[in-house]
């Protein structure tokens with residue numbers, strides 16, 4: 296409900312029930328007119344040629360509709376009055392971070408409730424199943440989907456319910472058999488220390504899926520580490536190291552298979568308000584870069600502090616995936632690793648882009 300409209304020199308003030316008096320700049324109102332000439336409501340695209348609008352534009356007339364549900368403005372460059380609903384104005388009453396995702400519930404081994412991260416495949420493909428799955432991932436950073444059919448179709452199906460398969464140098468959907476009898480290092484059954492994937496990509500994969508297809512082995516526990524938990528631990532106990540990790544850019548590299556991919560960002564990437572938005576850490580894929588001496592030392596101190604925590608059992612959730620278990624995790628937050636094993640272990644998986652994961656979170660009303 297709108298009331299108490301006051302027209303000022305360059306803005307108008309209106310009282311929105313629940314929000315109080317809010318000031319709206321005239322140019323902003325004109326730029327965001329939702330009339331059919333200025334805005335295509337079907338495509339949600341702006342039709343207005345903003346740069347041609349008078350920088351000092353102000354309404355010819357403005358008022359509230361009789362029911363108080365909308366603001367009505369007659370602009371000098373439009374024939375028809377434009378309506379702004381109370382709901383629209385309320386949505387922009389405050390400056391909000393429209394990129395925000397649900398608040399994470401950071402965890403370590405002592406605080407993580409295993410039951411919270413598990414969900415059956417039957418539940419995922421049932422009513423509201425993807426919403427439940429995304430709720431788990433957006434809060435805890437990962438989920439284990441149990442009793443999943445052990446084939447690529449199941450990976451593709453869950454991927455498609457969230458977004459679509461991301462193609463990379465590794466292809467789209469992939470199947471991978473680690474076998475100790477094979478010589479290539481890619482098939483090594485040795486330990487994989489916690490890391491995030493795609494530090495060499497400007498847009499690291501958002502979600503990663505790992506389905507256990509076969510497991511006839513000993514060892515090979517999957518390792519999940521909450522990168523946000525480590526970041527907050529450093530922020531509390533070593534704020535100067537936290538600040539350095541937020542500032543110093545690290546280069547990731549993928550060289551081979553006909554490509555040389557490189558990207559740079561800090562291990563802890565923050566937004567302009569200082570909120571942590573992405574953890575990127577992969578010591579395997581870190582490129583050789585020479586920095587000024589003080590920066591180099593600060594970076595090594597940061598890597599040492601971060602990686603010691605990432606390899607501390609107190610921060611490592613370990614779980615041996617059984618055939619039909621699918622691990623699905625936020626690659627911008629959770630580091631993954633794997634304990635050494637002996638025997639045969641066959642996995643299938645895929646990546647989903649970050650923006651498609653975020654979209655799914657929004658479409659499901661979680662952000």
Ligand SMILES: [Fe+2]
Pocket residue numbers: 490491492631
């Ligand atoms: Fe990886």
